[in-house]
Amino acid sequence: MRSILQDPDSSSWPDSGAELSTQDVGRLIYASISAVDGPVLDEMRRIRDHAVVHNAEHGLRVALMHKCGWFVEWIEGPMAGIHALVERVALDPRHRSLKVVHESVGQPRLFKPWIGSIAQSTESAGEFARRVMALHERHVRGKGYEPASVWRSLCSPLPGHVEVAAAREGTYQRVMMMSARQTGAFDLLRWLAHETRGRVAHRRFAGSVHDALDVESDYLDLPDQGQQGRRLIANARKGLAMGVTHAFLPDHAAVVLLLDADAGQSLRLLERLLVVCQQVRHRPAIIGLGADGWFVPELQTATETRGLPWLEARTGDGEPKHARLWGALKTVLDRLG
Ligand SMILES: Cc1cc2nc3c(=O)[nH]c(=O)nc-3n(C[C@H](O)[C@H](O)[C@H](O)COP(=O)(O)O)c2cc1C
Missing domain, CATH: 3.40.50.300 (P-loop containing nucleotide triphosphate hydrolases)
Incomplete structure (x- = not known):
């Protein structure tokens, strides 16, 4: 696999991340089926180049994951900006069937403008879809988990059924x-x-x-x-x-x-x-x-x-x-x- 883009070797923060950690922000996570045809790494790079500029303008920070033929995007920032982004991104032909699996206001976790990740997995796209649906339904019932937990339940799940695994998270x-x-x-x-x-x-x-x-x-x-x-x-x-x-x-x-x-x-x-x-x-x-x-x-x-x-x-x-x-x-x- 070719290598891409990463932060420099220091842990200095690009902007006022320290202030953010005390203020509540909007938090939303969606999952969507990837329609990327060709090297995912290249497409992630193109998305990143656009996202870094646009998201910074609107005070948004994102983590984007590609796994099992799915994208998962975790967005933090002002809720109005998050909704505007999701509406725009939903029209993007590089993915479809966008499902919101978490939405809340609370403490931020993302302190850098963009995080991209690609994970290898032995899980099938079908199994991954079942995880997405279980989390989506839970979110709709108002019983969603914390964003970090939702993200991990999709991107690096504990062994076992999604509900069991998510419950063991803590x-x-x-x-x-x-x-x-x-x-x-x-x-x-x-x-x-x-x-x-x-x-x-x-x-x-x-x-x-x-x-x-x-x-x-x-x-x-x-x-x-x-x-x-x-x-x-x-x-x-x-x-x-x-x-x-x-x-x-x-x-x-x-x-x-x-x-x-x-x-x-x-x-x-x-x-x-x-x-x-x-x-x-x-x-x-x-x-x-x-x-x-x-x-x-x-x-x-x-x-x-x-x-x-x-x-x-x-x-x-x-x-x-x-x-x-x-x-x-x-x-x-x-x-x-
Ligand atoms: C999975 C996925 C995630 C994306 N995330 C962002 C993002 O965080 N910020 C952003 O500006 N564009 C993001 N994009 C790109 C937008 O969908 C869109 O292509 C880009 O903003 C250009 O839109 P415009 O032509 O209206 O300027 C994402 C695209 C995909 C497929």
Whole structure:
């Protein structure tokens, strides 16, 4: 797959996102059947180029997803602007059968003008349609779920029937993992999937900046772990600059930093993470993971100075293997509850 567009490597926000997080906004999510004939990536890029300019003018922020032959668009901003956009977009021949699955006024989650994502899926278009219809009917009955929950129910659903999966949304333990160097978090997830006979789900995200690469994020569900199930999400370091990370960070109980022998690398990543946590006003537990020699006191001090809990998953001396890393991490996660 060709790479596209992504945010720069910093987590700086393009505009006054911090102010927004205290003010209620309109929130709407619709799903529609894609009529895109040809490379979806190219079409997403064309939509993005138009959307970034137009949406900013109207104070709108969007996340657009393509999966299973469907589009899902989550829009936040003034309700009148949202309705005007939906009316216009509904006429677009690149999709059809637009169904609203969420509409409400509440706290914003989208702090960047545009988030694009494409997810691989083993789900059929028919199964996806059933999810859409179930969420649409629930919305019509006035019993809709929160937008982040609706989005996940479509884009990265928990195992099981849509209603069961959506109901479990709030009780799952979500844990984000990042590595200070290379791809250790992704490698650990792949190893764990193999061990548990689970399956890693792959997603690619794009931001609103033109000329950078896109960012991947994988996840693995462990429904029998934790008190009510656990989802581990491996993120790339540059994902910290992405609106999608900001949107979903508040639902994470913990963020794991797979440390590096070079403490400077670990500290730089931690600093960036702490800034983003502050921006989205969320205080997950920060878990340092790695060999004893990779821990330096500054990690704990930096975290606690910002008011976040610091936990350590130590593997002892020497370069740790995946089994050691997971053993140490699981013990800490189980204690978190
Ligand atoms: C799934 C999908 C999502 C879209 N999202 C947006 C959007 O958020 N903002 C936007 O301005 N255009 C969006 N568009 C494009 C519009 O439908 C339309 O093509 C574009 O605004 C040009 O309209 P105009 O010719 O009236 O200027 C989207 C199109 C599709 C198919």
